Amino acid sequence: MSAEPLRQRQAGIRIRIAFIVATLAGAAFAVCYAVDAGEQALGLTIALAFGSIAYGLGAWARLLLPTGGYVQSREPSLRRPREESLLIQEFTEEPSPVNRRSLLGLLGLAGTTIGAALLFPLRSLYPPGQPAPLTELRQTPWRFGPRLVTTDGQPVRPTMVTTEATLTVLPEGNLEAGDAPAFVVRVPGPGQDGGTIHAYSLLCTHAGCPVALYESTTARVLCPCHQSVFDLRDAAKPIAGPAARPLPALPIAVDADGFLRATGDFTSPPGPGFWGR
Numbered sequence: 079m080s081a082e083p084l085r086q087r088q089a090g091i092r093i094r095i096a097f098i099v100a101t102l103a104g105a106a107f108a109v110c111y112a113v114d115a116g117e118q119a120l121g122l123t124i125a126l127a128f129g130s131i132a133y134g135l136g137a138w139a140r141l142l143l144p145t146g147g148y149v150q151s152r153e154p155s156l157r158r159p160r161e162e163s164l165l166i167q168e169f170t171e172e173p174s175p176v177n178r179r180s181l182l183g184l185l186g187l188a189g190t191t192i193g194a195a196l197l198f199p200l201r202s203l204y205p206p207g208q209p210a211p212l213t214e215l216r217q218t219p220w221r222f223g224p225r226l227v228t229t230d231g232q233p234v235r236p237t238m239v240t241t242e243a244t245l246t247v248l249p250e251g252n253l254e255a256g257d258a259p260a261f262v263v264r265v266p267g268p269g270q271d272g273g274t275i276h277a278y279s280l281l282c283t284h285a286g287c288p289v290a291l292y293e294s295t296t297a298r299v300l301c302p303c304h305q306s307v308f309d310l311r312d313a314a315k316p317i318a319g320p321a322a323r324p325l326p327a328l329p330i331a332v333d334a335d336g337f338l339r340a341t342g343d344f345t346s347p348p349g350p351g352f353w354g355r
């Protein structure tokens with residue numbers, strides 16, 4: 079065998095090996111993801127897969143594909159020795175020892191394996207056993223049952239709630255949840271002695287600051303960040319400032335032991351968010 083076919087045959091073997099390695103590395107990436115083998119294993123396998131594909135394609139283009147000699151200018155049909163010799167060469171040279179169809183098949187297999195492996199991380203968007211991300215964003219630790227407790231964990235009784243100031247409350251057992259802070263306050267109504275207890279999310283619906291300032295004479299809470307004002311006599315609707323949504327209400331009741339308990343989640347997702355736009 080002459081030197082050129084031998085060189086092409088060796089190149090074909092190298093390219094095949096590269097595509098097979100890419101296929102195996104793509105499958106290994108999927109396996110590593112499935113068994114949670116860690117970021118390093120994932121990075122190594124996917125890098126090997128893409129690196130092998132890149133090597134195979136590069137070697138194919140450099141060593142097997144024809145180069146040059148095919149520019150044809152439109153001239154009078156004269157005899158051109160260069161084209162004539164290429165034509166003769168085309169008809170007389172030995173066929174390539176490399177089966178390009180098998181190379182294409184291996185390349186397709188490697189590409190399919192890697193493409194399928196790259197679909198696996200989509201599973202991370204919906205981790206098994208956990209609520210879907212959108213559902214999780216819409217839920218807070220409040221539900222039917224938790225007692226309302228102060229920031230130092232003390233259960234709240236109705237007698238602790240006054241008309242003078244708001245009292246920050248959290249769900250018992252979930253003092254750290256960022257979307258759970260709420261406040262209770264007693265809002266006097268027309269003809270009502272002592273007023274009724276209202277509970278709302280503490281997070282401003284504009285940008286999430288605590289609505290910390292309470293004006294007892296008007297029953298309005300003010301957000302100090304951009305001066306949104308919410309009217310607790312009108313379902314905590316915003317009456318000034320940039321906030322566009324009312325403060326979400328927290329349904330509450332007094333239990334048999336005389337403590338305030340939540341009877342459900344906020345009436346809408348607390349704080350700012352895409353759901354309000």
Ligand code: FES
Binds near residue numbers: 305
């Ligand atoms: S965060 Fe409350 S008004 Fe902007």
